[in-house]
Amino acid sequence: MNSKLEAFVMHCGEMGSRWGFNRTIGQMCGLILISKNPLTANEISDALNISRGNVSMGIKELQAWRLIQVQHIPGDRKEYYAPAGDIWTLALRVFEERRKREVDPTLSLLRDNLLTEPSNDAELYALEQMQQIHDLLETITHWAAELPKMGPEKLNTLMRLGAGVGKVLDMKDKFLNSADK
Amino acid sequence: MNSKLEAFVMHCGEMGSRWGFNRTIGQMCGLILISKNPLTANEISDALNISRGNVSMGIKELQAWRLIQVQHIPGDRKEYYAPAGDIWTLALRVFEERRKREVDPTLSLLRDNLLTEPSNDAELYALEQMQQIHDLLETITHWAAELPKMGPEKLNTLMRLGAGVGKVLDMKDKFLNSADK
DNA sequence: TTAAAGTTTCAGTAATTTCTGAAACTTCGG
DNA sequence: CCGAAGTTTCAGAAATTACTGAAACTTTAA
Structure with a gap:
């Protein structure tokens, strides 16, 4: 070869x-x-x-x-x-599979844990931190689930925008606000 | 404990x-x-x-x-x-560090490889595939570099939008087009 | 029904990764 | 400069993970 x-x-x-x-x-x-x-x-x-x-x-x-x-x-x-499939498809599959292995188990443990009532200061703090982690992982999961719904072209547009997407988001608000009036 | x-x-x-x-x-x-x-x-x-x-x-x-x-x-x-730092900061650091370890070395190998001229059909195909992978990884890298520049709130907005961001992107085009006229 | 072509399984072995603990090192007050 | 309090290093041991190859299994065509 x-x-x-x-x-x-x-x-x-x-x-x-x-x-x-x-x-x-x-x-x-x-x-x-x-x-x-x-x-x-x-x-x-x-x-x-x-x-x-x-x-x-x-x-x-x-x-x-x-x-x-x-x-x-x-x-x-x-x-x-x-x-x-093509490279995008494969990449999405790797991403999804890794999410399943790396995020899902933790999310489910955290959900369980967060049902607990804290019984002292240290525990309260720990639970607050866990809540933060939980929220972050949930957001990521939610977002990851949407990813494959966009076509590769749209994903590319989005990714190429990078931080520029922030501006687009602002624009969206402006647009919606002016529509409100 | x-x-x-x-x-x-x-x-x-x-x-x-x-x-x-x-x-x-x-x-x-x-x-x-x-x-x-x-x-x-x-x-x-x-x-x-x-x-x-x-x-x-x-x-x-x-x-x-x-x-x-x-x-x-x-x-x-x-x-x-x-x-x-806070959870978002830590998550970004893990993400960034993993990118360095999991993506960067491959990107650099691919860049080298893609300088080669294919000398037959099979090689041509292989190089095309590598080009695809290269482009994908480069896009991801570019995007990842922008991530930390957005604040947590903006990231949250973006993530919560999910696939809906596609619609915002369309809107952007419409907006820009109407501005052009 | 048989046997040839192909695939899977898994017990044992090999390779790799992680962990320990004792020795070496560093830092600082007196 | 000494020694106490603390940290780091690293050779070897332990634990984990991956790989081999032979035997068992499956499928198909005749």
Whole structure:
């Protein structure tokens, strides 16, 4: 394989654990992403030099993340794997899956906790802090749920606006106010 | 310690590795967050039942993340540790730090890679995919850099709008167009 | 029904990450 | 300069996580 492409795949491996999976799965993900044609499990195993069993587990995991899909080629019994969509779709899936793993459990613990009555000063403070965290996580969750509803173009517009969006929000208020009159 | 509070701290420990650090550091972070008063390293060590050395490393790490700050109490030589700001501030710091670790290295690798000329079909495809990833990550980076410039209130407005922000963007266009005429 | 082609599982092993605790270091008052 | 109070470092041990490969399982075509 071309050395630049290989470098990319290896990099995905190194980043794997930071992205929420492990080295092997990172590599697999990178490889499938940049391969023009769908790959079989054996091809993956050979290309990355990892055991067939490991590839099988990796595929299961990548399917759980909804990042790859199976394809079949007529007259061929093997399963071929390809990315489950374009880059935006995949990024949203990673984002969503990570939210599920990194935010949801905490949110639910906090909800439980916040039903408690504080019985002293220290507890009151702790509960207040937890309330803050809860509110923040809830806002993020709410927002994340809306993200995929916008198309990629709109998301791009929004992101490119950056802090400029603040001005647009102000404008919105002005607009609405003048409409009120 | 109250069992609910303890549950929260332990939960932070369990989530620690998902949030980008490890169990101990997660616990420390949770504990400091909900403690009304700043804590010494020894208090942390006792409360969490972890070795003094481990606490020392954890503090260093949490300082690298800019999540805690040192405080001194007059006439006391010990160092006291407290959160480095309100919840929004801390969340932004985690977000930023994670971006540095999870996105930046990939972005720089992709930039390098994209200087290459493709020498065949497969490579052309791979480079196109990398370009997509590159563009996405660059957009995210750009956007993330703007985030802290908005105050918490504006961020809240934005987040609460959710997909509704799409409509505001449309409105912006309408507004600008009518101004053009 | 059989066997060939392919996939999954999982016990054991390897690799990695985290933690401990003792020794080294720092800082400060006297 | 000394020693007490405090902090940091780091080699080795413990805990966790990931990987292999062989056996079990599944599917399909003849």
